[in-house]
Amino acid sequence: MRAAGVRSGIFEEHGNLVWSYRLVDPLMWPRRQDSEFTLAASCQLVRACFSRSWKPVEVHFEHAGPRDRTALEQIFRAPLKFGESANRIVISGEDAARLYRQEDAALAAVLERHIADIAGSAPSPDTISEKVRSLIGIYIGHRPITVAAIAADLNCAPRTLQRRLSGEGTSLRDLVREYRRTLASLHLRDGDATMKGIAATLGYADETVFWRARRSWR
Structure with a gap:
């Protein structure tokens, strides 16, 4: 889902559900207050609706970690990862x-129909490239990004996806490289991230692979 400069989505990984949320506009990045408030409010909402004792398996943040994590650890009651x-x-x-x-x-049936109506009327990206970019933003560094996987999420054949991207003058490889380059520049600008950490965040095997990729971007 993408709206008002935000990309979010949910996927399954190792038997767990992962809800992903990130700001799109580089000028707004990393917006620590927004990220921490949004995730904290989401956790509190789950507790208010279902169980006061609920806690997530992990919580990830795009920005670098603060020197004192005590307050955040008390809020989330879970391991925290930064620079994701x-x-x-x-x-x-x-x-x-x-x-x-x-x-x-x-009542549940009425609410389900209402949610379906809202989802159906929500604006969606106009191009296949934008849809793919949204999925890359959700999965990068956490799940393999392949033509087959992205095509399955978009409910189309891999060859159809490749053809449509080609028609827009791009490819999945180009879009992933563009996304990695943008995200790398944001983390490097932040100043607190290490090359090893950035490589892991972008889904590279190690620093050497990331270094080689950066050379090809120039």
Whole structure:
């Protein structure tokens, strides 16, 4: 999903659900206050609606970690990771599948239809490139980004995806490289990130591979 300069989405990884959230506009990055408030409010909402004792498996932040993490650790009650490719809340599959309470079936049906109507009327990216960029932003550094995987998410054949991207003058490889280059420049500008950390964030095997990639960007 993309709206008002934000990309967000949810995917499954190792049996857990991962909700990803990041700001799109480089001028707004990394917006520590926004990221920390949004993720904290989301966790508190889950606790208010389902279980006061709930806690995520992990919480990820795009920005570098503060010197004192005590307040954040008390809020999230979970391991915190900084310098990631997106802000994320990792939820255990068991918690996601657990039935916490029984809702009014008729009311739930009405709400589900209303949500479906809202989702159907929400603006979506005009081009296939924009849709692919949104998925790259969600998955990079956390999940393999392949033509087959992206095509499956977009409900089309891999060859169809390649053809449509080619029609827009680009390719998945070009879009991933562009995204990595932009994200790398943001982390380098932040000043606190290490080359090793940035390489991991961008999904590279190690610093050497990242260094070689940077040379090809110039």
